[in-house]
Amino acid sequence: MRLTCVTLYPTAMCNLACGYCTITKLKNLPYIDKQFEDSYKDEDYYINQLLAIGWDNIKNIHRIEFWGGEPTLALHRTYGTVRKMIELLPIDSMFFSTNLCYSKVEEEIKGLVDVCGEYPNRKFQIQIQLSIDGPEEITDAGRGNGVTKKFLDNYNLLMEKEWFSNIYNNVEIRITFKPTLSTDNLNKFIDIDYMEYYYKWFEDNLYDVAKPHVSNNLKVFMGAIPNIAVPMAASKQDGINFAKICKNAFWLSEHGNFKYYNNIVMFTRLTRHVDRNCITYCGAGRSVVELLPEGKYCACHRGFLTYLEDYRIATRRYSDFSPLEHRELETSNDTVFVFDTAQQFIDFCDRVENPKTPSSSFFVQQGMIRYLAEIGQIEEKYKNPYEAKKGANLFTEYASTCLYDNLTVCGTQMINLFSEYRMFLNGAIDIIYLATERLNVINEESRL
Secondary structure: OOOOEEEEOOOOOOOOOOOOOOHHHOOOHHHHHHHHHHHOOOOOHHHHHHHHHOHHHHOOOOEEEEOOOOHHHOHHHHHHHHHHHHHHOOOOEEEEEEOOOOOOHHHHHHHHHHHHHOOOOOOEEEEEEEOOOOOHHHHHHHHOOOHHHHHHHHHHHHHHOHHHHOOOOOEEEEEEEOOEEOHHHHHHHHOHHHHHHHHHHHHHHHHHHHHHHOOOOEEEEEEOOOEEOOOOOOOHHHHHHHHHHHHHHHHHHHHOOOOOOOOOOOOOOOOOOOOOOOOOOEOOOOOEEEEEOOOEEEOOOOHHHOOOHHHOOOOEEOOOOOOHHHOEEOOOOOOOOEEOOHHHHHHHHHHHHOOOOOOHHHHHHHHHHHHHHHOOOOOHHHHOHHHHHHHHHHHHHOOOOEHHHHHHHHOOOOOOOHHHHHHHOOOHHHHHHHHHHHOOOOOOEEEO
């Protein structure tokens, strides 16, 4: 195991009802949330859970992530646990994502910063990912009326707070932005003028506001790449459109009249070493352990939705003699990787680290790519075995892949959604390659 990160869930609740999120649609979230609340009353609750994994497996954990629900609704619940983790482990990094629409978001964030300030001899970096999809016509359509205004009001409030930029000398805050777009909204970018307007909206409303406050303790990063709502529903035409959008981004990177942006790409190549015998997809539990009430563990950010018996629809049945991606399932609905004991979690991670059939999914992908080319869903060149191999390799190297979606949609963990093949292999991936190679740098962000 190579655990470097532990995930805490401050709350199961959320103050928004985003159209592409299923979390708020569960009827007994308040019951799940009460279990979270009770678990944090004992500051050793999750410490003991971590220790059960074994010191050698957790001794290199240096990062705490907070997921949910909307974490800032109840960050205060975790302060005691965070102190315990700082004292036990070499914690130097924290992360949470927020919609920034909670009325008390400023004090919740400040409370976490204050905890780090209690340890002046330790250095901490707090990364805050702000969820804002873009102008009002995009954000409010996906997240609810008035969300854009609430976000901007709280964003301006944070930037004006002296503690936010002139913070403890041992704490650095890093701000990034995460816009989430449906394929419908993404297709607005076929109009290059709209695409230019979209990025200038970020410059005018976010970066201009932040620039006067940037300091040694506050960094603001310019995200140029929108997140796509998953599981993505993309047709062949969406893929053709995406190639046009990538061309627009390529052109704007060179000719757009921007104040801050110098490299707008819609996807970039990953920097990690490509090793097809190791699975690095999100949900693999390869470096992250996520802690749940009732002594349970999970390897997926959606884990809390199904850790209760009512939601554990899919019971995993493992066989030591079958490859991980072909394990038998009772159902693929609402499956997440939840484990009742530390040993079950350890066994899962070991299976991911040492799959029984190395590269099998890579070869299956080649066959599926050739099949999709044969039926006209992706570019015809992928009928060729050599091109299909290149396409499969591109997915290994480029595509960000969610095991949860692979399993629930495809019934297998390591095979990408057909929508992703259609999205990337209708011309887009070739332009993405050129865009990243043009600057000879693999970087999704540039700093103010």
